[in-house]
Amino acid sequence: MNLKSALRSAAGSRDFWLVLVLIAVLAVFALVNPLYLSFNNIKNIMFSVSVSGVMMVGIAALLISGNMDLSAGAVGCFATIIGARLMNAGVPWGVAVLATVAVGAACGFLNVLMAYKLGIMPFIGTLGISFVWQGLANQVTHNAAVHIENESFWKLGAGKIFDIPVVFIYVALLCALYGLFLKYTRFGRRVYICGGNRFAARLAGINHEKVGAIMMVNCSVLSSLAGVILASRMHEITPTNLQTTSTMSAITAALLGGVAFMGGVGAMKGAFIGLLLLNAFKNGLDMLGMDAYWQIIANGLLLITAIIVDYINQRSLQNRLNRKVNEVNE
Amino acid sequence: MEQYVEFRGIGKAFPGVQALKDVSFRMNGGRVTALIGENGAGKSTLLKILSGDIAPDEGELIINGERKRFSHPNEAIKTGVSVIYQERQLIPALSVMENIFLDDLPCNRAGILKLKEIRRQTREIIDGFGLSIDPAIPVARLPVAYQQMVEIMKAYRRNSRVIAFDEPTAPLTDAEISVLFKLIAGLRDEGKVVLYVSHRMAEIFQVTDDIVIMKDGRLAETRETAETDERSLISAMVGRDVGDTYSRLSRNDKLGDVLLEVSGLETERVHNVSFTLRRGEVLGFAGLVGAGRTEVMRALFGVDKVLSGEIRLEGETVSFTSPRRAIDAGVVLCPEDRKEQGLILPRSIAENISSPVLKKVSRGAFIDRGAEKRLADAAIERYSIKTPTVEKITYELSGGNQQKVILARWTSDLMTTKVLILDEPTKGIDVGAKAEVYQMVCDFAKEGKGVIFISSELTEVLSLCDRIVVMREGYVNGELTREEATEESVLALAMADAGVM
Amino acid sequence: MKGGKTVREFFTSKTFSLLLIVVVLMALFTALTDGAMVAPLNIRNIFKEMVIMSFLGVGAAILMLSGDIDLSAGAIGSFAGCILALGLTESELPSWFCYVLALLTGAACGLVNAFLVNALHFQSFIATLCTSSVLGGTGFMLIGGQGLKVKGVALLNWLGDTKLLDGLLPVTVIISLAFIVVYGVILARTRFGRSIYLCGGNRNAAYLSGLYPTRLSYILFMNSGFLAAISGCVYVSQVKTAYANSITSYQFTGLTASILGGVSFMGGAGGMGGCFLGMLVLSVFYNGVTTMGIDYNYRTIFNGLLLVGGLSLDAVNARRRVRQVLKQSLVAASPPSEQEG
Incomplete structure (x- = not known):
């Protein structure tokens, strides 16, 4: 493939443009404040990427399967608090982490029941149940942080490999793992089929409820792992740390990265770039001295933009499937 | 093997x-x-x-x-x-x-x-x-x-x-x-x-x-x-017994002047469609599924965008930007898709029937329930809709009754219709009810209104309509009078390439 | 609407069950709080609570009936409250004008929501979630985390504190009841109200019947924003302070109340009476919980549980409906349940 056709195919790729935007964002912020590209700051970005990244992987995979979970953040928070409490009560951290994951899985099961047995629309059902987890989290901790004394647990999130924080490596590996899984295994393809055309999935004999259920539980489990990473790094867990806003951030990152709201479209590597972009942007705003409030506003605006772009993409995709196009793109 | x-x-x-x-x-x-x-x-x-x-x-x-x-x-x-x-x-x-x-x-x-x-x-x-x-x-x-x-x-x-x-x-x-x-x-x-x-x-x-x-x-x-x-x-x-249903119909003999004139109608789906409708006439639209009949009517009714062409109602050029405008001008479309476009399922029979004429069953801003009930009662009487009360929620009705409610909506006493467009009105209704619909169509024609009758049942079209426009793949492929039309000739126009046969 | 119903029908109706629940809750909490529940001061508190919820609940109910949802109502209301407070403390504008400004802000936010949903084809829940975060952040930006105190404004004090009828009925309660009644009448008896039900029941069919669902959507979103703004202003008037997230929790309470009161989440069914009773039930419940001294966090938990519970009941109803429709469709192989005409 010569340079010209390589460039042409790159230009058609969404990931290419995303990387360009990412570079642009980094460049702009670096111009304003050279410290932005300092190693310390890059590390900060990596830290924020690690926590939201784990959650985002779960949410992105769920979106691809055609579902939604707005309670991810609250579940992660609640599950981690339980784990933290256990650790403070003397339970070895390995067991505590397992307990956290178990709580996360149970919450995921509840979401499955709501969506498939009770027939409640996922977005409002998970939103409603997120209040329960939120309230429980607040109540159990009396709205205060739970400090974790277990030093070996701290080691989980500390440490570097070649100066790169190990948590970032965790997330990168996780993204890669899920990305490969979705792309190169039979089950992964099933996820895309269920999200892309439910009727075709049914015709092919795929049980889309089972696929959806697995992805829902997976999302909640990953959210609780996100909490674990956060707790390990900060040595504490606060009920306000992971909430619906974090869930919204994860959704924004996935949408920016090309995962469609309606399902069946998107890839983990794109979502990862979206994640980097989002966090680089937020960090930049921070560096500029803008209040946290600006971040909330920016997140909302970014999400609106991401959805508009997604809608335009989906429209053109659907149009191509139903209408006549005369050239053959090979 | x-x-x-x-x-x-x-x-x-x-x-x-x-x-x-x-x-x-x-x-x-x-x-x-x-x-x-x-x-x-x-x-x-x-x-x-x-x-x-x-x-x-x-x-x-x-x-x-x-x-x-x-x-x-x-x-x-x-x-x-x-x-x-x-x-x-x-x-x-x-x-x-x-x-x-x-x-x-x-x-x-x-x-x-x-x-x-x-x-x-x-x-x-x-x-x-x-x-x-x-x-x-x-x-x-x-x-x-x-x-x-x-x-x-x-x-x-x-x-x-x-x-x-x-x-x-x-x-x-x-x-x-x-x-x-x-x-x-x-x-x-x-x-x-x-x-x-x-x-x-x-x-x-x-x-x-x-x-x-x-x-x-x-x-x-x-x-x-x-x-x-x-x-x-x-x-x-083709070729089947027509049966009793049509012989007992009392039809309209007097045709009036031109009521509706469509020339060169062009939308995304249909091309160069022209036809006229006279007062007291029942104009049939025949063709196979996908021929574009519904699309023509949607354009008339203000739902689809008209790209070019002219529509004249009673001599005046009209262009409807929404169904409301069409209804107010007297052009009314009873759609084919009962579930998606017809009934408002969570609401009652009376509410469905009065939906296009809300203004007329109201005094000022307030709905006159009595007037609404009278309207609905008259409708269920006319169509023999089986229901204990007009307050019944329509999703509880059987398919045939649901279709009747939709028809009742478009032909109720308070509708001032000049052109009534029916798209497959007898789909899913049994023989007895079909006869009621046919008589209603004839009565309408007798009152000097124009009726456009879209149907895929050839016997229906042939027995009921004064003239038949046959469409094929977005174009008008031919027009036949009642005397000229036979099942064969209509079907031939519906299937053959334009010009062939 | 009620005429002709038999006594038996009344006792099995939703209205009766809701009233019964109110009575039972009152009795229960009275027992649990040694009578503190029925003290006149507490009764007044119940209504004061309900006031803020009511505007949000009414707006939510009407929008749900038409098939949409507004998850930004709380943010809009809080934001409008901030605008009010800012106007009263930092500008020379007359007080009544500040109120008007706040209300207009609410309507404008509703307009933005309507635009996202109708022109840009967002789903209403995600559109309003987005605007809610944008507004929330903006609110914090304007006011900061501490809140903004408003002192010595006559109009504010009057609205917030005045009680008519010998100190029994706060003005705000009267206003809220008036709104509930007016909107209830509009829904049940007017052409406009009917068009809400029709558009919510089947948007396409409503359009083909000559209604304008898009126009209606704009009006109703702006109305939701307007009502939310009233709620925010009432809050500021009562508490004399504006916070950036003052009434976000009330939004979901209002939503839950509507659903428990029989307003269908899918649209097209339900009424103001049910909504009112739902709000009454929740107000009594939360008041009882607070009077018993139970932590605020439990309130959030209950809200979540009640919301999910209400949604499941609604979903069961909706599924029954769909099954009946499917039974009658042409593709069904089983005979219809009713005789054909």
């Missing part, structure tokens, strides 16, 4: 209509069998039984000597039956090879896909068909014709022994159609059973070997393509 598919004594009834009765015929492998018939002849029901979507009430489906009864489309697929639907069932973002294999992607024990293998097999299939498509390209990027071929390759990969096509050539260009026919010939030569459902005469003579003709849910005849011609096919599709 040679493949074959046999339908034996197939019968299927739906509420209010017997879709299939005692249908028996056999399709052999190594031959392309055409399935033709008018709308409502039972073709799609038969296809649904073959594909496993529904089960027959009577009779058996036999494939290669084994009786088959499918409870799920997936079972049919596993047995080796593939139906290529009109709307492609592909996953747009996935590649060609992923769509061809769907859930059967070859993988090792751990579930990891054997990509090289998949690519190789896909390439083999593509080459076998004589095409050149990149296996990795997402199907959304392919033109429609190629998407269809991916569907065929999907069926092929499954080693389907029976492949059925449902109106496949509608979105294709001539060049693409030739490629499709080559593929079909290839499938036939491999000994598969190929079923080809279509109403395009020219194609049937090009690509099929046998023809099965259906009429009113029954098998009319089977013939070999080489031994027949278009004219006699059409004769076989």
Whole structure:
């Protein structure tokens, strides 16, 4: 493939443009404040990427399967608090982490029941149940942080490999793992089929409820792992740390990265770039001295933009499937 | 052993209509069998039984000597039956090879896909068909014709022994159609059973070997393509007893001046449509599904955008930007799709009937419940709608009653209609109720109004209408008066290329 | 609407069950709190609570009936409250004008929501979630986390504190009841109200019947924003302070109340009477919980549980409906349950 056709195919790729935007964002912020590209700051970005990244992987995979979970953040928070409490009560951290994951899985099961047995629309059902987890989290901790004394647990999130924080490596590996899984295994393809055309999935004999259920539980489990990473790094867990806003951030990152709201479209590597972009942007705003409030506003605006772009993409995709196009793109 | 598919004594009834009765015929492998018939002849029901979507009430489906009864489309697929639907069932973002294999992607024990293998097999299939498509390209990027071929390759990969096509050539260009026919010939030569459902005469003579003709849910005849011609096919599709229903109708004899004039109407779906409607006239619109009749009326009613052309109502040029405007001007459309566009299911009968005339059952801003009830009572009386009260929520009614409520809405006492457009109004209603609808249409005509009657039932159109406009694939293909029209001539216009015959 | 119903029908109706629940809750909490529940001061508190919820609940109910949802109502209301406070403390504008400004802000936010949903084809829940975060952040930006105190404004004090009828009925309660009644009448008896039900029941069919669902959507979103703004202003008037997230929790309470009161989440069914009773039930419940001294966090938990519970009941109803429709469709193989005409 010569340079010209390589460039042409790159230009058609969404990931290419995303990387360009990412570079642009980094460049702009670096111009304003050279410290932005300092190693310390890059590390900060990596830290924020690690926590939201784990959650985002779960949410992105769920979106691809055609579902939604707005309670991810609250579940992660609640599950981690339980784990933290256990650790403070003397339970070895390995067991505590397992307990956290178990709580996360149970919450995921509840979401499955709501969506498939009770027939409640996922977005409002998970939103409603997120209040329960939120309230429980607040109540159990009396709205205060739970400090974790277990030093070996701290080691989980500390440490570097070649100066790169190990948590970032965790997330990168996780993204890669899920990305490969979705792309190169039979089950992964099933996820895309269920999200892309439910009727075709049914015709092919795929049980889309089972696929959806697995992805829902997976999302909640990953959210609780996100909490674990956060707790390990900060040595504490606060009920306000992971909430619906974090869930919204994860959704924004996935949408920016090309995962469609309606399902069946998107890839983990794109979502990862979206994640980097989002966090680089937020960090930049921070560096500029803008209040946290600006971040909330920016997140909302970014999400609106991401959805508009997604809608335009989906429209053109659907149009191509139903209408006549005369050239053959090979 | 040679493949074959046999339908034996197939019968299927739906509420209010017997879709299939005692249908028996056999399709052999190594031959392309055409399935033709008018709308409502039972073709799609038969296809649904073959594909496993529904089960027959009577009779058996036999494939290669084994009786088959499918409870799920997936079972049919596993047995080796593939139906290529009109709307492609592909996953747009996935590649060609992923769509061809769907859930059967070859993988090792751990579930990891054997990509090289998949690519190789896909390439083999593509080459076998004589095409050149990149296996990795997402199907959304392919033109429609190629998407269809991916569907065929999907069926092929499954080693389907029976492949059925449902109106496949509608979105294709001539060049693409030739490629499709080559593929079909290839499938036939491999000994598969190929079923080809279509109403395009020219194609049937090009690509099929046998023809099965259906009429009113029954098998009319089977013939070999080489031994027949278009004219006699059409004769076989029509010709039935008209029965008592129409003889008792009291019709309108006096036709008035021109009420509605449409010239050169052009929308996205229909082209250069022109016709006139006179006062007291019942104008029929005939044609096969997809001919564009509904689309013309939607443009008239202000729903679809009119690209060019003129509409004149009572001499004045009008252009309706929304249904409200059309209703206020006296042009009224009773839509065909009962569920999506007709009833407001969570609301009551009275509320549905009064919805276009809310202003007239109100005093100022407030609704006059008494007036509304009177309106609804009159309507259920006129149409014999079975319900204890007008407050009944419409989703609890039976299908036939639901259709009557929709008709009642558009023909209620408070509607000031000049032009009444009915799109398949008797669909799903039994004979007795149909007679009521016909008389209502005649009464309307007697009052000096104009009625446009869209129907796929030829007997209806012929017996009720003063003139018949026949449409085909977005164009008006001809116009016949009641004296001139016969079932054959109407069907011929509906099926033949413009100008042929 | 009620005329002709038999006594038996009344006792099995939803209205009766809701009233019964109110009575039972009152009795229960009275017992649990040694009578503190029925003290006149507490009764007044119940109504004061209900006031803020009511505007949000009414707006939510009407929008749900038409088939949409507004998850930004709380943010809009809080934001409007901030605008009010800012106007009263930092500008020279007359007080009544500040109120008007706040209300207009609410309507404007509703307009933005309507635009996202109708022109840009967002789903209403995600559109309003987005605007809610944007507004929330903006609110914090304007006011900061501490809140903004408003002192010595006559109009504010009057609205917030005045009680008529010998100190029994706060003005705000009267206003809220008036709104509930007016909107209830509009819904049940006017052409406009009817069009809400029709558009919510089947948007396409409503359009083909000559209604304008898009126009209606704009009006109703702006109305939701307007009502939310009233709620925010009432809050500021009562508490004399504006916070950036003052009434976000009330939004979901209002939503839950509507659903428990029988307003269907899918649209097209339900009424103001049910909504009112739902709000009454929740107000009594939360008041009881607070009077018993139970932590505020439990309130959030209950809200979540009640919301999910209400949604499941609604979903069961909706599924029954769909099953009946499917039974009657042409593709069904079983005979219809009613005789054909």
